[in-house]
Amino acid sequence: MTDTIDISINKVSQSNIGTLDVHNIPFAKIYSDHMFEADYRDGEWKNFRIVPYQNISVSPANNTLHYAITVFEGMKAYKNEDGEVLLFRPEANAKRLNISAERMCIPELPEELFMEALTTLIKLDSQWVPSVPGTSLYIRPFIFATDEYIGIRPSDTFKFMIITCPVGAYYSAPVNVKIETKFSRAFQGGTGFAKAGGNYAASLYPAKMAKAQGFDQLIWTDAETHQYIEESGTMNVMFIIDNTIITAPASGTILKGITRDSVLTLARDWGMKIEERKVTVKEIVEAAKNGTLQEAFGVGTAATIAHIARIGFEDEVYDLGPIEEREFSNKVLFELDRIKTGKVEDKFNWTLKV
Numbered sequence: 001m002t003d004t005i006d007i008s009i010n011k012v013s014q015s016n017i018g019t020l021d022v023h024n025i026p027f028a029k030i031y032s033d034h035m036f037e038a039d040y041r042d043g044e045w046k047n048f049r050i051v052p053y054q055n056i057s058v059s060p061a062n063n064t065l066h067y068a069i070t071v072f073e074g075m076k077a078y079k080n081e082d083g084e085v086l087l088f089r090p091e092a093n094a095k096r097l098n099i100s101a102e103r104m105c106i107p108e109l110p111e112e113l114f115m116e117a118l119t120t121l122i123k124l125d126s127q128w129v130p131s132v133p134g135t136s137l138y139i140r141p142f143i144f145a146t147d148e149y150i151g152i153r154p155s156d157t158f159k160f161m162i163i164t165c166p167v168g169a170y171y172s173a174p175v176n177v178k179i180e181t182k183f184s185r186a187f188q189g190g191t192g193f194a195k196a197g198g199n200y201a202a203s204l205y206p207a208k209m210a211k212a213q214g215f216d217q218l219i220w221t222d223a224e225t226h227q228y229i230e231e232s233g234t235m236n237v238m239f240i241i242d243n244t245i246i247t248a249p250a251s252g253t254i255l256k257g258i259t260r261d262s263v264l265t266l267a268r269d270w271g272m273k274i275e276e277r278k279v280t281v282k283e284i285v286e287a288a289k290n291g292t293l294q295e296a297f298g299v300g301t302a303a304t305i306a307h308i309a310r311i312g313f314e315d316e317v318y319d320l321g322p323i324e325e326r327e328f329s330n331k332v333l334f335e336l337d338r339i340k341t342g343k344v345e346d347k348f349n350w351t352l353k354v
């Protein structure tokens, strides 16, 4: 990479912001005016540019189209009460993107480039960051291979892009999840820890089957025995039994969620008991059956804190009781929102004003 990060900016002649109804934002349907693009060629990242959001063209022999050589991040920007834009833990996304990239033979993207690209783009499109409660600007940085070559080998060329879109809730209601014991998302030595496109492609069919049975999402179990809970399709999962938060360790098969870490950090700060350990399907189903499962919820950037209303396992569906009574998940959702929107002291230094 060159020493200076010189980003050229080509602005839209007319903003598309007029098409946005901030009181009714569908998830990821309307994209902001601009996007960031950079190319990796001859061993370095170059051609840093912000251009109007538009289609891109690739060769039909593009290796990502054939082999999913692509990794991505999900992050959000919020407005504080003064109308200033706050990013939530962007450095964590910059780091995780590179962890995912290494597994796919994608070259490292310098964190300063990530941050400069991100902050320049978000400043330019700051009017796209909505301020209505429950809304935010979803930010999708991603890298994909661009070699015109259908042989199997690591790519020589890549594109890094950032696109953004205002969003409301990813799940508009508490979710019903099915514990999946036939299909697998990840296995030791595989790509489960990476935010790689192929992980999500492979989850579509099992999730479609679950949807046909009335579920919104799956809870994945380990590929070897299907006896241990891993994560959900769009988020990590946590349970509360005996006033203790229980969640699977972010090992090789589980995405190391930034929201997961934020929730555990707050819980620790509040003196909650936490167990990051292998979680058996049996103990969760038993607790759901006998009423000792106090709370179950998903945690993710897009999903934020998603209450789990019902859990399906084999032929049974367990109703987990009223959402209003879920003390911890409601409190952590509220508190995270206050931190992200600058309403309380940011004691963990999580937000970055752009």
Ligand code: COI
Residues within 6 Å of the ligand: 073, 074, 075, 233, 234, 235, 300, 301, 302, 303
């Ligand atoms: C995110 O939470 O940002 C994700 O990338 C999950 C995706 C399924 C929307």
